[in-house]
Amino acid sequence: MKHLLFFGTIISSILLGQVDKSMDLCSRQNSFAKWLSIENMMTENQERINITFYDLYFKIFPDDQSINGLVSATAIVVDSGLTSIDLDLMDGYEIDSVQINGQNAEYTYSSNLMSIQLAMVGTPDIGSEIVATIGYHGDPQSFDFGSFTFDEHQGEHLIWTLSEPDGARGWWPCKDDPSDKADSVNIVVNVPDHLIVASNGSLISEESNPNGRKTYYWQESYPIATYLVSLAIYPYQYWEDTYINADGDSLSLTYYVFPDHYGSLYENYLETKDMIGLFEEKYGAYPFFDEKYGHAEFGWGGGMEHQTLSSMGGWSDWLIAHELAHQWWGDMITCADFHHIWLNEGFARYGEALWAEYDEGIDAYHTYWANHAYYGGGTVIVENTTTVSEIFNGQLTYNKAGWVVHMLRHVVGDDVFFNMLNAYANNDSLKYASATTEDFRDVCEDFTGLDLHDFFDQWIYGERYPRYRVLYDTSPENVLSVQVNQIQSWQLFHMPVDIRITTTDSVYNYFVDQTGESTLYLFEIPDSETILNVELDPDNWILKSVEVMQIGQEPPLPGAFTLNSPFPNPFNGRINIPFSIGEDSNLSFSIQNIMGQTVWEKHAFYPNGKHIINWQGRSGNGADLPSGLYFFTIQSSKKSLRQKILYLK
Numbered sequence: 001m002k003h004l005l006f007f008g009t010i011i012s013s014i015l016l017g018q019v020d021k022s023m024d025l026c027s028r029q030n031s032f033a034k035w036l037s038i039e040n041m042m043t044e045n046q047e048r049i050n051i052t053f054y055d056l057y058f059k060i061f062p063d064d065q066s067i068n069g070l071v072s073a074t075a076i077v078v079d080s081g082l083t084s085i086d087l088d089l090m091d092g093y094e095i096d097s098v099q100i101n102g103q104n105a106e107y108t109y110s111s112n113l114m115s116i117q118l119a120m121v122g123t124p125d126i127g128s129e130i131v132a133t134i135g136y137h138g139d140p141q142s143f144d145f146g147s148f149t150f151d152e153h154q155g156e157h158l159i160w161t162l163s164e165p166d167g168a169r170g171w172w173p174c175k176d177d178p179s180d181k182a183d184s185v186n187i188v189v190n191v192p193d194h195l196i197v198a199s200n201g202s203l204i205s206e207e208s209n210p211n212g213r214k215t216y217y218w219q220e221s222y223p224i225a226t227y228l229v230s231l232a233i234y235p236y237q238y239w240e241d242t243y244i245n246a247d248g249d250s251l252s253l254t255y256y257v258f259p260d261h262y263g264s265l266y267e268n269y270l271e272t273k274d275m276i277g278l279f280e281e282k283y284g285a286y287p288f289f290d291e292k293y294g295h296a297e298f299g300w301g302g303g304m305e306h307q308t309l310s311s312m313g314g315w316s317d318w319l320i321a322h323e324l325a326h327q328w329w330g331d332m333i334t335c336a337d338f339h340h341i342w343l344n345e346g347f348a349r350y351g352e353a354l355w356a357e358y359d360e361g362i363d364a365y366h367t368y369w370a371n372h373a374y375y376g377g378g379t380v381i382v383e384n385t386t387t388v389s390e391i392f393n394g395q396l397t398y399n400k401a402g403w404v405v406h407m408l409r410h411v412v413g414d415d416v417f418f419n420m421l422n423a424y425a426n427n428d429s430l431k432y433a434s435a436t437t438e439d440f441r442d443v444c445e446d447f448t449g450l451d452l453h454d455f456f457d458q459w460i461y462g463e464r465y466p467r468y469r470v471l472y473d474t475s476p477e478n479v480l481s482v483q484v485n486q487i488q489s490w491q492l493f494h495m496p497v498d499i500r501i502t503t504t505d506s507v508y509n510y511f512v513d514q515t516g517e518s519t520l521y522l523f524e525i526p527d528s529e530t531i532l533n534v535e536l537d538p539d540n541w542i543l544k545s546v547e548v549m550q551i552g553q554e555p556p557l558p559g560a561f562t563l564n565s566p567f568p569n570p571f572n573g574r575i576n577i578p579f580s581i582g583e584d585s586n587l588s589f590s591i592q593n594i595m596g597q598t599v600w601e602k603h604a605f606y607p608n609g610k611h612i613i614n615w616q617g618r619s620g621n622g623a624d625l626p627s628g629l630y631f632f633t634i635q636s637s638k639k640s641l642r643q644k645i646l647y648l649k
Contacts (some may be wrong), residue, residue, distance in 0.1 A: 041178055048082040049075040050184045051175050058172075058188040060233070067140055067152040071172050072133040077124045079467065085132045088169035090143075090487040094104040096206060106369035114173055121186065125244045134173050141170035144388050148231075153258055157195065159233035159310065160298035160534075165338050165391055168226035174604070179434045181223040190215045191233060198256040198296040200224065200307050201288075214556065216355040220307065222288050223432040225334050230306035232296035237262050243273045243286075243293075251276070251286060254294035254309070265315040269295060275324050278358050279351065282418050284425045287332035287432070293324070303313045305348070307331045312417035316360070318352045325351025328425055336434040338385040342460070343435055345392070346380070346401025362385070366540050369406055374399045377439045377604065378461045381437065402542045404459045410541035411455060411496055413449050420447045454494045466493040467607060480523045482534060484514050489584045492517060500538045503529035561585075563634055563641035570646035573616065577632055579645070580610045580633040588635040589613060591645075599625060616648050624649075 053074040060067050075085060098116055099401045118134050125128060140148035147167030161171065169176045189197045193214040201220030208214055241253040255269055276286055286293065288308045295312045304311040305326030316421045324637045329347030334427040353512050357365035374395040382397065385388045391397065409417040424443045425431065441456045466486040473481045482499060486492055494515045502506040506529060512521060515599045525531065538548050564578040590601040599619045617625050627649045
């Protein structure tokens with residue numbers, strides 16, 4: 001491969017006429033403030049304390065599906081005006097006792113909040129330590145992805161927790177916010193003695209008790225967010241392994257698996273050691289080396305990155321890599337709030353691709369990203385953190401966020417990229433703490449010396465992707481002109497882009513900075529060589545669409561605005577409705593019943609071309625609709641089209 005300088009050492013790009021897009025950089029920056037200024041859900045009194053330690057005790061009764069809990073929270077006062085210790089706890093529990101610093105205290109408990117008054121200790125000074133202790137019992141709340149779940153496997157009790165994003169409050173009183181990590185947590189669990197309890201950190205001891213019960217004493221000595229505290233309880237088959245790092249130090253690997261699955265997953269879990277070695281090389285030392293890493297099977301269909309012990313509902317290599325990567329990105333450095341969850345999930349998604357590159361080579365890495373591309377709307381930053389489906393949007397929080405990390409690698413280069421991630425992982429103010437998008441951006445800028453504001457603004461807070469149209473001309477014979485146009489209507493993207501020119505004799509690679517709506521580049525090509533191909537971003541480092549054509553050979557745009565026959569019609573399950581538009585348009589879609597009532601609608605932007613929209617026989621709020629005749633309508637600013645569809649359940 002050859003890397004040539006531009007004609008005349010370098011010919012500065014020629015910026016053609018600039019046209020304002022729907023949202024220029026200035027207006028986008030102003031709009032970002034709405035996300036940056038969103039208030040968290042903490043009470044004023046919660047903001048005045050930092051909880052440093054939780055002492056948790058749970059006596060679990062699987063047959064009754066109930067728990068007795070005794071929880072102590074140690075808080076340090078960080079701001080004046082503290083009048084109560086406010087702890088999140090879902091309604092429904094019976095409260096047995098409430099104390100402040102060992103004295104009985106008055107409290108209120110409603111609307112999923114326990115507020116413990118401080119009248120007996122007065123208004124505490126900044127720096128004061130306060131211990132709130134709550135005894136309670138009842139049926140744990142199961143919501144979001146499970147929170148606290150009584151389950152079974154092969155006729156045996158299976159108990160598991162999954163508290164992300166805010167499910168810890170479903171089973172213990174806490175300040176349930178990822179920005180306030182406890183420095184350490186004691187986790188003591190009493191269960192029937194045939195059950196095994198797996199949890200975070202180190203197993204300090206096990207104790208047999210009267211009446212056929214047993215107590216497990218776990219201790220997490222590293223800082224931990226409330227949603228990462230976990231229990232996995234079952235008569236597991238347990239086995240151990242050891243990872244030895246480059247310095248010869250040993251890390252304990254522990255596995256809690258369903259006995260009937262042991263033979264199936266043993267070989268898969270062996271890859272964990274290679275994955276740890278890979279991620280240590282790229283990210284730095286495993287963050288919880290003094291404790292362990294392991295897996296515990298549970299009853300959910302995916303995985304959850306519980307600190308030091310991932311809960312696993314499957315054992316594919318990509319899932320193992322994903323949850324392991326979270327130990328750095330999500331557990332050691334946790335998103336400050338769930339607006340910034342991409343810092344957890346995008347980085348874990350990137351870990352999957354990194355494992356593919358290690359295991360199968362660079363082509364597998366690029367294939368991975370091609371298979372996880374997302375071109376739709378929406379921002380990577382989460383606007384509405386009250387809805388689990390929006391926080392954990394598979395296309396935005398995972399796929400596009402992973403693409404952001406992938407693209408950043410190319411922008412700064414491999415060596416700089418991985419050293420930069422090491423700098424992020426070891427940042428004194430972020431390690432074992434929490435981070436925002438701006439924190440990560442600042443680390444990247446400080447390390448590289450680059451201004452990355454445009455990159456983060458357009459890919460994290462902006463929407464969609466660039467659509468490139470490349471026109472090239474080979475006359476005069478020794479100069480190749482390449483015009484790179486951005487033809488999307490939503491916003492301009494500022495990205496470094498690879499251009500590859502293949503001739504009869506050579507391959508030329510250029511790395512250019514594409515900033516405007518239309519940019520012209522000139523390249524000197526030897527007279528003896530004939531141009532065979534021109535490619536933009538040939539290795540797929542940018543989330544984009546691209547079409548390349550020689551001047552005089554441009555294909556016509558799609559024809560008129562048309563609505564084609566839906567299929568299958570009649571349908572049961574899902575109907576596909578194809579349409580095409582001749583220009584970029586904002587479109588409205590709606591479905592009416594035979595009474596003329598609108599039962600479903602959608603508004604979206606579509607670029608010119610052919611598209612398919614689908615409908616699954618549900619109303620706008622997700623309710624099932626009855627069988628019958630419906631009418632599908634598509635509306636542009638100039639035209640309205642309609643088709644009959646028949647829904648048969």
